[in-house]
Amino acid sequence: MHTLRNFWRLARPFWLSEQKYPALLLLVATVLMTLCLVGINILTNFWNLHFYNALQDKDYQGFILGGLQFILLQIGTATFTVAAFHFQQKLTLRWRRWATRNMLDQWLDSQRYQKMKLTGADVDNPDQRIAEDIDLFIVKSLKLSLGLLTSVVSLFSFLHILWQASGLVSIPFAGQSVVIPGLLVWIALVYALLGTGFAFWLGRALPRLNFMQQRREADFRFSLMRLRENADSVAQYRGETVENLRFNQRLEAALENFWALVKKQKLVMGYSTFYLRSATVIPMFIMAPQFFAGAFSLGRLTQISAAFGEVHAAIAYLVEVFPELSEWKSVIDRLVGFQERLDSVEVESKVIVGQQSKGFHIKDLDIWLPNGRRLLTGFNLSLQPGDSLLINAPSGYGKSTLIRAITGLWPHASGSTAFDRERTLTLSQKPYLPLGSLREALWYPHPPHHEKDTALRLAMQQVGLQHLSEHLDQELDWAQTLSIGELQRCAFVRALMTRPELLFLDESSSALDSVNEARCYQLLKQTLPESILISVGHNASLEHFHWQVLELQSESQWEYRKANVGDAACQSRGDYSAIED
Known part of the structure; x- marks a missing residue:
């Protein structure tokens, strides 16, 4: 029975x-x-x-x-x-x-x-x-x-x-x-x-x-x-x-x-x-x-x-x-x-993700482990169009988990965030390229716009992928065909074409040399001057492309400061615990 x-x-x-x-x-x-x-x-x-x-x-x-x-x-x-x-x-x-x-x-x-x-x-x-x-x-x-x-x-x-x-x-x-x-x-x-x-x-x-x-x-x-x-x-x-x-x-x-x-x-x-x-x-x-x-x-x-x-x-x-x-x-x-x-599966996050067309706000964000142990308490943040923030910490301090919590993908968190959810894009350390043509992969998750092929080829040239511009209609397993550096540059092309209001970069340039990393970030700043950029990484070179830095430190400490400014400019401090990447 x-x-x-x-x-x-x-x-x-x-x-x-x-x-x-x-x-x-x-x-x-x-x-x-x-x-x-x-x-x-x-x-x-x-x-x-x-x-x-x-x-x-x-x-x-x-x-x-x-x-x-x-x-x-x-x-x-x-x-x-x-x-x-x-x-x-x-x-x-x-x-x-x-x-x-x-x-x-x-x-x-x-x-x-x-x-x-x-x-x-x-x-x-x-x-x-x-x-x-x-x-x-x-x-x-x-x-x-x-x-x-x-x-x-x-x-x-x-x-x-x-x-x-x-x-x-x-x-x-x-x-x-x-x-x-x-x-x-x-x-x-x-x-x-x-x-x-x-x-x-x-x-x-x-x-x-x-x-x-x-x-x-x-x-x-x-x-x-x-x-x-x-x-x-x-x-x-x-x-x-x-x-x-x-x-x-x-x-x-x-x-x-x-x-x-x-x-x-x-x-x-x-x-x-x-x-x-x-x-x-x-x-x-x-x-x-x-x-x-x-x-x-x-x-x-x-x-x-x-x-x-x-x-x-x-x-x-x-x-x-x-x-x-x-x-x-x-x-x-x-x-x-x-x-x-x-x-x-608990599909509803305890983080209330609100919709707003401009700006980015975090209020009273708490993060904890499945066993109930608190990791981050009472975090607040407000960014305006054109602002940029670097979340900096050594490997293993939970930078990626913080991004998940902000976007409602981490179930063990509470608080509220507000941003333009429909025009938000996240570039991960290993970008996902779906099966299909290269054009479809570069426009993912949106359908390709053939009428913008000229702009697409220009973006590919700007990030150093001009050698792939003649293969836009070729269907391959591009995730296995391209190197990790090429995959990361494909992700930057995706950002340049979709023009998000809010862009998360989760160690998205980790496989690039300093020259290509600088080129890609400069393209973002020039092409998306009104977009909010939030980067995750631990390379000191990334600080040059951001206005503010959230530094996650050991022993449950975090520091929020202006970029390229000493400790005297520290604006706020709080408790932070290591979160698994």
Whole structure:
């Protein structure tokens, strides 16, 4: 029941969404085609009666007629099978598109993808859960539910045939022949229930092993991706031996779990194969005495045997699909875990980020760690258009965390800030360049303006990237193609083109030499004279490009002063604790 509740928790949003009516039509069409297939099976059961009677009676005309009927039944089977597949796949496509977009929206909304890393243990491999687990969940859910529907309908359709056939079986008892009503039905029921229970006992570890297999396969794949993304660094460290060892460790973990899974699957597979196939001969042995006594024909025996098989298969459906059922449960567990993590993320920052078109203000800003330890208390700041501030401190003093708190990305903070949120840009130490053309990467996160290509090429030339100006339409993994210095200069081009009112530079020139750093900052001051610049860094050279300095010192101290002015010009002091970068 717990798994069914989790299933409905995942499925319910789609079936209550704006897609519910077209999805319901597709589901009804799929169910109708499935019921038609059950009808074909019932007709085939009666065909067995007449065809094998014709063989027993050596009725050639009946044999030919049975052959033609068989062809028509196969055409019907093929038609309804293809139609059911068509409607089921269309429903799968519509459901997956909606479910994937819905989960992507939740993941991206309010920067959950980033805050999940800051507010507790991150979920392993969210990319797999969104890209693969959603697809598996939908495919398995439709397949298992339609299979269950087919089994239930088949059960009640063939029960009548089997119940009537039970009247032909008499058991000698105390010198008399006793007929037990529905004997074959009860035998099928008991056989199926016992077999199903034993199959579940044999495969009780499969859901856990499937869950672990998906995780370990994803971990192995992710480690390979990490090498590709950091190929230059690994090559410079000559870390191939260590990386190879890590790959092999993760591969072995996946293969060990895979083999444990195979051993369990072998037990379930061997048992279920014997169990399901043996059901076809049970009614023949039960009815053999009456058949050889001439109580009924070969066709009747074949019909009863087929009906018994259908009833037994319907009751034992869970045995047949148990491996898939365990995989389905593990997929549900993974998706529910991801959904619960998304729901638990504290998306609303305690820092009130207000909107104003001009200027930048911080009031009563407090920052603390997740355990409640205070890091910064009662910080206030006011900057006007054209002002510039350098936040200076050695590495590890939390300069980047201060920027996160100001912009509302650090959940462990309170107070208020006010600035033009729509026209704010942050340049990080390692800029992000998305997949696509270089033009799209330079304009990110805004759509490219082709009519401004002349200005774009000029900006690239000014920062020393003129050699890339002829590759604006080329699509590459630019983040891996360019050096870190080129990436940082691309970020400066992005700032020059988007012209933000407020620009955060989080060690965004750390990979540049002094000449290029000075050139980029001078371009910002000349091109964006009314923009507010807030830089984070520990290089003394940056002070020349800013009016004011916030200096984070050791032992919980901070100092706010005018740039290039001695201690006598110190304006204010306060408590500060080291914040992790």
